[in-house]
Amino acid sequence: MSILVTGGTGTLGRAVVDSLAESHDVRVLSRASADGRRSGRTRSGRTQDGLVRCERVRGDLRTGAGPAAAVAGVDVVVHCTRTNGRGDVPVTRNLLDAARRAGGAHVVYVSIAGSDRIPLAYYRAKQECERLVERSGLPWTILRTTQFHDLVAKFFAVQRWLPVVAVPAGVDFQPIDVRDVAERLAELVAGPAAGRVAALGGPQIRTIGDLARTYLRATGSRRPVVPLALPGATLRGYRDGRHLVPEGAAGRRTFDDFLVETAGSGR
Ligand SMILES: NC(=O)c1ccc[n+]([C@@H]2O[C@H](COP(=O)([O-])OP(=O)(O)OC[C@H]3O[C@@H](n4cnc5c(N)ncnc54)[C@H](OP(=O)(O)O)[C@@H]3O)[C@@H](O)[C@H]2O)c1
Numbered sequence: 382m383s384i385l386v387t388g389g390t391g392t393l394g395r396a397v398v399d400s401l402a403e404s405h406d407v408r409v410l411s412r413a414s415a416d417g418r419r420s421g422r423t424r425s426g427r428t429q430d431g432l433v434r435c436e437r438v439r440g441d442l443r444t445g446a447g448p449a450a451a452v453a454g455v456d457v458v459v460h461c462t463r464t465n466g467r468g469d470v471p472v473t474r475n476l477l478d479a480a481r482r483a484g485g486a487h488v489v490y491v492s493i494a495g496s497d498r499i500p501l502a503y504y505r506a507k508q509e510c511e512r513l514v515e516r517s518g519l520p521w522t523i524l525r526t527t528q529f530h531d532l533v534a535k536f537f538a539v540q541r542w543l544p545v546v547a548v549p550a551g552v553d554f555q556p557i558d559v560r561d562v563a564e565r566l567a568e569l570v571a572g573p574a575a576g577r578v579a580a581l582g583g584p585q586i587r588t589i590g591d592l593a594r595t596y597l598r599a600t601g602s603r604r605p606v607v608p609l610a611l612p613g614a615t616l617r618g619y620r621d622g623r624h625l626v627p628e629g630a631a632g633r634r635t636f637d638d639f640l641v642e643t644a645g646s647g648r
Contacts, residue, residue, distance in 0.1 A: 384570060385410060385451055385486070387442065387476060388461035389435070392531050393491065396563035397459055398435055401570065407435040410442070410451040410462075442472040448479035457487045457570050460514075466503050473510040477517045487520040487574050489566060494525045494580045494626050499618035520574030526562050527555040527582040527626060530639035533589075537596040543604075546597065548589040550608035552619045556592070557583035558639055561632035582626035584635055592636055599640035 382405045388394040389409030401407050440447015442462055452458060458480055462472050473490075480486050492511050496504040514521045533556045540546050565581050593606045618624070 382406070382457060382570070383455045384408070385438075385455040385458045386461060387451075387458065388463060391461060391463060392529060393559045393562055394459075394461040396559040397461060397566055400560070400563040400567045401459075402435050405570075408451060408455065409435055409437050410440050410447065411437060412441050413439065442475050443468060445475045445479075448476055449482065452476070452479045452483040452486060454483070455486050457489060459489045459491075459566055459570060461491050467506045469503075469506045470509050470513070473513050477513055477519065480519055481517065485519050487522070487570075488514055488517065489522045489524065489569050490514045491562070491566070492523055492525045493624070494527045494582065494629075495618070495624035496525065498623035500614050501618075522569050522575045523577050524562075524565060524569060525580040525626075527557050527580075527624065529559050529562070530556045530583075530634075530636050531559065532556070533592055533636065534596060534640070534643070537593055541602075545605050545607045546593045547607050547609050548593050549616055549619065550590075550610045552589045552616070553586050553622055553625060554589055554592060555582045555586045555625045555627075555630065556636050556639075557581065557632040558634035561634055565631070580626040580629045581631055582629040583632040584630055586622075586625055586627060586630070587636070595637060596640065599637075599644060 384401055384405050385408045386394050386397050387410045389398045390411045398407055398409060438447065438451040440451050442448055443464065458476065460473065460476060463469065464472055477488065480488060490511065492507050493504060496507040511523055514523060533554055537546055562581060569575060569578065590606050590608055597604060
């Protein structure tokens with residue numbers, strides 16, 4: 382199969398490319414080519430040195446420059462692009478227009494668990510993107526997932542210069558490893574368009590304070606974790622657990638596993 386991964390240079394996209402490139406022809410759409418210039422075609426697959434090679438097509442989905450070449454001849458598009466907020470909507474619209482013109486690839490879209498139940502601006506944009514995919518006239522599959530381990534770790538990492546780590550009180554998270562998401566996406570790519578499939582969640586539901594303490598231990602910090610009682614409908618949504626999928630706890634790799642590997646890899 383020939384597969385386009387949009388956002389294939391991103392956190393999830395890299396894992397998706399990794400999981401697909403051994404058995405498929407994979408193309409990555411990016412605003413920059415691998416060497417900063419327009420790249421040539423390279424064969425998909427794992428090389429002897431263990432690196433995944435794939436074809437890189439330069440394009441910007443926001444301006445609409447490039448997606449026509451990227452979608453030409455592909456059977457499936459795995460759409461993993463992320464912009465700032467509402468930018469996801471024109472990006473998705475441009476991609477779908479190009480895919481329709483190119484003949485109708487199966488579009489697999491990655492969305493966020495609970496994006497219809499928490500009033501966050503970015504989640505509203507994801508909702509709009511889901512609707513665009515549903516109404517595209519193309520064969521489609523939508524997989525919602527919980528927050529990635531990387532995002533949760535980043536939430537703590539950005540506070541590294543503070544004397545404490547502040548977390549919202551009473552909020553749980555169910556973080557998932559992008560490799561677990563990528564494996565599920567590989568299954569969906571191999572099958573027929575499935576519409577909305579069951580949401581995927583990480584293997585553990587833990588308080589954000591507990592995750593913060595785990596992060597601090599892993600990074601050798603003794604700073605205290607300070608829970609803050611924060612007002613607002615968005616925080617209420619998180620406190621009510623509307624972003625969790627206890628019934629979809631399918632990921633294998635825990636946040637602790639992720640931190641051990643991240644430290645080991647020097648990331
Ligand atoms: N992060 C989470 O916890 C989480 C949870 C659930 C679902 N998701 C969803 O998973 C998807 C991937 O998220 P991520 O965190 O992996 O994203 P990310 O690491 O921020 O990567 C964003 C990707 O989008 C590409 N991109 C941005 N603007 C573009 C444009 N105008 N044209 C073409 N490509 C563009 C970037 O490629 P270049 O910079 O190379 O152009 C990059 O590869 C998103 O749909 C997100 O909503 C994320």
